[in-house]
Amino acid sequence: MNHTSAQSAPDYQQLAQSIKSWAQELGFARAAISGIDLSHAEAGLSEWLAKGFHGEMDYMARHGLKRARPAELVPGTVSVITIFMPYLAAGQAPDAILADTSKAYISRYALGRDYHKVLRQRLQQLADKISAVAGEYGHRVFVDSAPVLEVEIAKQAGLGWRGKHSLLLNREFGSFYFLGELFTDLPLPADPPLPKEHCGKCTACIEACPTQAIVAPYQVDARRCISYLTIELKGAIPLEFRRAIGNRVYGCDDCQLVCPWNRFAAHSAETDFAIRHGLDDVSLLELFGWTEADFTQKMAGSPIYRIGYAKWLSNLAIGLGNASPSAAIASALLARRHDESELVREHVEWALRNAGYVENE
Structure with a gap:
């Protein structure tokens, strides 16, 4: 500079x-x-x-x-x-969506x-x-x-x-x-840090993490974090985390949702952050039914777009494998059992077996 x-x-x-x-x-x-x-x-x-x-x-x-x-x-x-x-x-309350295994x-x-x-x-x-x-x-x-x-x-x-x-x-x-x-490169006067932190003895975030990714206060093992697993990880999600992921198909907010300080979290007035395509309250089956053209069109301009269609489907497959069983879910998974993507095929096969739609060999 x-x-x-x-x-x-x-x-x-x-x-x-x-x-x-x-x-x-x-x-x-x-x-x-x-x-x-x-x-x-x-x-x-x-x-x-x-x-x-x-x-x-x-x-x-x-x-x-x-x-x-x-x-x-x-x-x-x-x-x-x-x-x-x-x-x-x-939008729809996060807790309600997390509690409904048919939703994404x-x-x-x-x-x-x-x-x-x-x-x-x-x-x-x-x-x-x-x-x-x-x-x-x-x-x-x-x-x-x-x-x-x-x-x-x-x-x-x-x-x-x-x-x-x-x-x-x-x-x-x-x-x-x-x-x-x-x-x-401007020598601007610095603001002082806060004199202390305000978490005290609270450990709600640590206890809430579905995969125990917060391995110590202030320390996250990204390899266990659902946000990392569903967004950053390029390959298959490790078996040990798939059930714990539940219906979280893109990211995870559990540690924030339980934080007492987020009781005061204000809604944003920024129109660009308004909910698109009803994504706050949508079924796993609806999203799993999207074609690649649907994904490209609907996710244009969304941070979700960068994970790509195959990763998106494989994340949804895990959600469907964790959902309450239904004939519609079984049919949707079986229809993608021979998907051209190896990543999708692996997660679909796990979902079919985890939910009991096909027998484990």
Whole structure:
């Protein structure tokens, strides 16, 4: 980054206040500023990687400690502006869907349009507003697009504290929101972190995890996490987790749903996050009946699109294998028993046997 100052250096204190106001005008709930010293997080990151908790997410290991060193990721960075935007949309109660084995549970963040584009565009607008006051300056916008320790950065900026499920918690908004960052070479005054965390002795998230992925407070083994298994994992989902997955076909919110702080989670006013295609209350059979053309058309602009049709079907097959048995489910599974995708075939075969539609050999 090369910061070319305006004729006179801006009042950075005033600029920081303006940034926070502009962020709210752009639809972000909050903006806060941190420095770039994350050295305190390096040991924990190294240990997490050494244990293999990142699973097949090779990019996490590939970038290593660069995740904790913003100035190595973007040379010249001296300040990070972090924003968050709530995404929870009004819709069918999650608990009701999870309790109905015929329904498909989709993580609340994926019910609307893909958040990456929404946040990136707004962050770029924020960057442009800063440029109008500060002149040309070095900056980069990130929304899940680089090795950024975003929770640690947001925590350092005072936007919340890390919950035992490893997500950022905020007293006013809980944890149902997206984070984004603007790395800059502007020496903006940093906001103080919160004086303490507010989870206390609560372990609701740890106890609620269907696959025991929260192996210790603040530590998640992604290889056991349903979000990882249904989204990031490219191959077959390990047998040991398939029954525990239940009807969760894309992601999992259990650790957030039981968190007391999410009683205060506000619904988002952002229209892009409104529920599409009735995905908050839809049957597994309906989704399993989609053709690849249906999937491509309906999931365009959705974060679900990136997992691809075969992964989508294989996740749904697990849900159908865990559902209360019915002739319709048996027929649908048998119809895909010889699917062209090996991944789909394997999960369909498991579903048929788990539900007793065919005998185990």
